[in-house]
Every structure is written in C-alpha cells, then in structure tokens.
Amino acid sequence: MNEVLTCFSEWHRPVWAEIDLDHVAHNIREFQRITPPHTQLMAIVKADGYGHGAVEVAKAALEAGASRLAIAFLEEGIVLRRKELSAPILILGVSAPDTEKAALEHDLTPTICTVDSAQRFSQAAATLGKTIRFHLKLDTGMGRIGVRPEQLKELLEALQHLPNLEMEGVFSHFSKADEKEKTYTQMQLHRYHECLNMIHAAGFRPTIRHLANSAGTMETSEAHFDLVRIGISLYGFYPSDEVDKTTVDLRPVMRWKTRIAHLKMLPTGERVSYGGMFTTRRPTMVATLPLGYADGFRRRLWTKNWHVLVRGQRAPILGKICMDMFMVDVTDIAGTSIGDEVVLIGSQGENTISADDMANALETINYEITCLVGKRVPRIYVKQGKIVAIESLLGYQSM
Numbered sequence: 372m373n374e375v376l377t378c379f380s381e382w383h384r385p386v387w388a389e390i391d392l393d394h395v396a397h398n399i400r401e402f403q404r405i406t407p408p409h410t411q412l413m414a415i416v417k418a419d420g421y422g423h424g425a426v427e428v429a430k431a432a433l434e435a436g437a438s439r440l441a442i443a444f445l446e447e448g449i450v451l452r453r454k455e456l457s458a459p460i461l462i463l464g465v466s467a468p469d470t471e472k473a474a475l476e477h478d479l480t481p482t483i484c485t486v487d488s489a490q491r492f493s494q495a496a497a498t499l500g501k502t503i504r505f506h507l508k509l510d511t512g513m514g515r516i517g518v519r520p521e522q523l524k525e526l527l528e529a530l531q532h533l534p535n536l537e538m539e540g541v542f543s544h545f546s547k548a549d550e551k552e553k554t555y556t557q558m559q560l561h562r563y564h565e566c567l568n569m570i571h572a573a574g575f576r577p578t579i580r581h582l583a584n585s586a587g588t589m590e591t592s593e594a595h596f597d598l599v600r601i602g603i604s605l606y607g608f609y610p611s612d613e614v615d616k617t618t619v620d621l622r623p624v625m626r627w628k629t630r631i632a633h634l635k636m637l638p639t640g641e642r643v644s645y646g647g648m649f650t651t652r653r654p655t656m657v658a659t660l661p662l663g664y665a666d667g668f669r670r671r672l673w674t675k676n677w678h679v680l681v682r683g684q685r686a687p688i689l690g691k692i693c694m695d696m697f698m699v700d701v702t703d704i705a706g707t708s709i710g711d712e713v714v715l716i717g718s719q720g721e722n723t724i725s726a727d728d729m730a731n732a733l734e735t736i737n738y739e740i741t742c743l744v745g746k747r748v749p750r751i752y753v754k755q756g757k758i759v760a761i762e763s764l765l766g767y768q769s770m
C-alpha cells in the first residue's frame with residue numbers, strides 16, 4: 372500500500388482516507404446472511420456514502436449483492452447516474468416542486484407523501500409520455516416526512532385518479548430501532564401493517580414493502596418485508612451501543628491517515644498553538660500534522676484529551692487544533708521521524724482508534740464522524756490490496 376501511495380506526487384499533502392471496498396462487500400454479505408432470500412438489500416449512499424464516497428461504495432455494494440440504492444435528494448442521484456450506475460435509485464427525501472422532470476429524466480424513483488407532489492409527478496410523467504414508479508412514504512412515528520395514517524385515505528383516493536403513476540413501493544422509517552426497548556418499534560410496525568391493509572383495500576399492489584434501517588434489520592426480523600435499507604452498517608458500524616453486536620460481524624470501511632509534516636524539540640515552558648493554551652512541562656518533541664478542522668478533524672477534540680496513533684502508540688494532542696494543522700506530543704515515542712504514518716481513525720500496531728471512540732468523546736454518533744471527513748481529504752479506494760480509484764479535490768480517477 373505505502374509504495375503505491377507515494378506514487379501520487381500530485382498530492383501536496385499526505386492526508387487520506389482509505390476506503391476498504393472488501394469490507395463493504397463483507398458487510399453486505401452479513402446482511403444477506405440474516406435476511407430471507409427474497410428480501411432485497413438497498414445500499415443507502417446518501418451524503419456521499421456517509422462520507423466514504425457514494426460511487427465506489429455503491430458499485431461495491433451492488434457487486435456484493437445489493438440490488439438497489441438510495442440517496443437523500445436529486446443531485447446525489449444524478450451524480451450516481453453520471454457515473455453510469457444503472458441500478459434503481461430511490462430519492463428518500465421529498466422532491467422540491469419543479470424537480471419532477473429531472474428526476475424522471477435521470478430515472479430516479481421519487482418518494483411521494485402528499486397529494487400536491489403526486490399531482491406534480493403525474494403531470495410531469497404525462498408530459499414526457501412516461502409512467503413513473505414511486506414509493507409511498509408513511510409516517511408511522513418518526514414525525515419527519517410521510518403521510519400520517521389519518522391522512523392516508525385521502526392520499527390514496529387522489530392517487531386512484533392520477534394517471535401515469537405506479538406505486539412500486541411503500542415504506543416508513545423507524546426512530547428507535549437501535550434501542551433495546553422495542554415497544555415503540557413494535558408500535559411503528561403495527562401501524563405500518565395497518566397502512567398496508569388500507570393500501571391493499573384501495574386496490575394498490577406495491578411489490579416493494581420496506582421499513583427497516585440497519586438497526587431494524589439486525590434487531591427486528593419481522594420488519595424485513597421485501598427490502599431492507601442498510602446505511603450505517605454498510606460502512607461497518609453498529610447503529611448504537613444497544614444493538615446486539617453478535618447478530619452481524621461488521622468491518623469498518625474507513626481508515627483515516629496522515630504523516631508527520633514537521634518535528635521539533637521545544638524546551639520546558641514553551642507554548643503550543645493559538646492562544647498559547649498548552650505550556651510544555653518538560654522538553655517536548657512536538658510533531659505537527661498537516662490537517663485540521665477544515666478537514667473534519669473536530670476542533671473540540673483538543674479539550675477531550677484526544678490522541679492519534681504514531682508508531683503504534685498514542686500521541687496526545689497539544690493545544691488547539693488549527694484549520695490546517697495540529698500538534699501532538701511524541702516525546703515518549705522513540706524513533707519518530709518526519710514522514711511517519713499517523714492513524715487518526717483505524718488501527719496501528721496493537722492500538723485502535725475507532726469512529727465510535729471519537730464520536731463518544733465528542734458526544735455525537737459515528738454517523739456524524741465519517742460524514743464530516745472533509746472534501747479536502749482524498750478517498751483512496753482499495754480492493755483486494757489494490758487501489759482501484761482515487762477521489763480528491765483534483766477530481767476522480769479510476770485505476
């Protein structure tokens with residue numbers, strides 16, 4: 372790996388995220404193992420694949436057995452189509468007025484949950500002489516988007532009279548599937564069944580019924596239906612600490628790394644970084660790393676006793692994290708030199724720093740950690756030990 376990486380001299384700075392596509396495939400296979408053969412897997416690649424890179428993750432997931440993709444909004448879907456991904460793509464969010472034609476032209480499947488939006492899609496489809504397949508979204512207790520069960524009858528009546536529309540799917544979203552206590556999840560499941568009955572009674576025959584996210588898929592097999600939507604766990608993370616981690620064996624997909632850019636000895640009593648908040652208490656070997664909060668390495672970590680891995684050991688952060696750099700203490704790590712590989716997320720030697728560890732320190736969730744790894748950090752896609760693509764500020768390069 373390292374030899375190959377140094378070939379890319381156009382990288383002005385050694386900061387990168389390795390995206391392990393074999394782990395994507397492994398995670399997909401784990402979900403295949405716990406779902407029935409007729410249940411399809413939808414790979415959720417919104418937010419640029421939770422920060423991992425939607426295109427390569429989508430390809431790897433489809434190759435491993437996922438049959439569909441989903442993104443949050445139109446542009447994210449167009450990005451995938453431009454990279455010649457031809458699998459069905461569901462837009463999970465509501466479509467803004469006047470985007471109907473674009474969705475149709477790029478063959479993206481919209482989510483519909485209001486009469487207004489159904490009318491707009493019907494009209495756009497009629498104009499283009501097409502029939503549009505959509506998924507109906509139900510709000511069974513998330514309180515976000517979706518038609519409420521009380522309003523479902525009205526929407527179904529409108530849909531019965533709107534031409535050029537075909538209800539391919541019906542879905543809803545869990546809000547507490549990752550919690551141990553399943554009463555609320557069971558209530559949502561119950562409401563979902565009631566809505567399905569109404570939809571059936573109104574004469575619709577949607578073939579793709581789906582409800583479960585990663586947590587729902589792992590924890591609540593009654594929610595598998597025709598398709599499950601795998602997001603966070605596609606990337607190798609458990610949705611929370613409360614899920615049973617023995618159900619599926621997940622492997623984290625992202626490793627975030629850099630190299631020591633500068634190294635110097637500071638005498639006792641010298642200050643480090645903005646505000647001079649850290650003062651050396653001994654002669655200190657300070658290593659400067661060439662990334663900062665503008666890369667998604669969160670500034671707040673400086674107050675959290677955080678560290679990175681150097682030569683397999685933990686090197687504590689010294690002072691505030693800057694926009695493009697921060698400093699760590701390597702005094703106790705013998706033999707450190709400029710150019711040494713530093714692990715920000717991942718393993719080195721016996722030690723590991725996971726996105727979960729970082730999320731706990733920052734009082735947030737693993738989802739947010741990988742999503743916020745900045746666009747300045749090149750994504751290096753690795754498959755069977757080989758680099759297959761690179762995505763950086765300079766563009767996308769397939770090997």
Ligand SMILES: *Cc1c(COP(=O)(O)O)cnc(C)c1O
Pocket residue numbers: 415417463543544583584585586600601602603604610
């Ligand atoms: C993001 C999202 C998912 C994926 O959820 P995970 O917890 O990441 O598995 C599934 N369904 C909908 C509607 C979503 O917005």
